[in-house]
Amino acid sequence: MDQRTQFIADYLRQSLSVTELCEHYGVSRKSGYKWIERYEREGPAGLAERSRRPQVCATQTPEAIVQALIEARQALIEARQRHPSWGAKKLLALLSRRHPDGAWPARSTVCDILGRHGLVRKPRVRRRVGHPGKPLTAMSAPNVVWCADFKGQFKTRDGLSLDGH
Numbered sequence: 001m002d003q004r005t006q007f008i009a010d011y012l013r014q015s016l017s018v019t020e021l022c023e024h025y026g027v028s029r030k031s032g033y034k035w036i037e038r039y040e041r042e043g044p045a046g047l048a049e050r051s052r053r054p055q056v057c058a059t060q061t062p063e064a065i066v067q068a069l070i071e072a073r074q075a076l077i078e079a080r081q082r083h084p085s086w087g088a089k090k091l092l093a094l095l096s097r098r099h100p101d102g103a104w105p106a107r108s109t110v111c112d113i114l115g116r117h118g119l120v121r122k123p124r125v126r127r128r129v130g131h132p133g134k135p136l137t138a139m140s141a142p143n144v145v146w147c148a149d150f151k152g153q154f155k156t157r158d159g160l161s162l163d164g165h
Contacts, residue, residue: 004047007032008039061105066113068095068102073119088114 007025010016016024022032038046072095088110096104105113114120137145 002047004035005044007035008047011036061109061113065102065105068099069110069113070117070119073114073117087111087120 003025007021007027010021010024011018018032018036019029022029025032035047069091072091088107091114092104092107092110095102104110111120139145
């Protein structure tokens with residue numbers, strides 16, 4: 001049987017006080033009272049493990065600002081033919097001119113918001129050229145293999161190309 005369920009069963013038998021039960025099960029009195037309160041309010045389902053994830057984020061951008069940014073971005077997309085390089089910086093400048101009393105987030109936050117809503121084009125992936133590889137000829141001693149770059153045919157001062165033609 002689960003520890004919490006056993007704790008509640010012992011509590012309902014009223015054989016020990018809550019303090020003694022908490023000492024017996026090795027939990028704090030605060031946790032013991034929390035389990036009892038949840039059991040009385042929700043029944044056995046209240047004893048299940050719950051997520052510890054925060055329900056809200058204190059620094060989250062308000063939804064009204066996010067919607068204003070998205071709507072302004074949609075207007076910018078329509079004007080994209082004339083101004084293809086407009087992004088978060090320009091968007092913030094336009095919105096702060098239109099609504100100077102608004103508390104607008106930082107440029108990086110605006111970039112994150114636009115990216116989350118799929119309003120930013122992904123950069124093209126550039127193919128990286130790797131190392132050319134090992135030499136074609138085995139080198140057994142210093143200066144055994146000499147290399148020269150061939151720059152193509154070119155004329156010298158006498159008007160002839162390097163190969164004599």
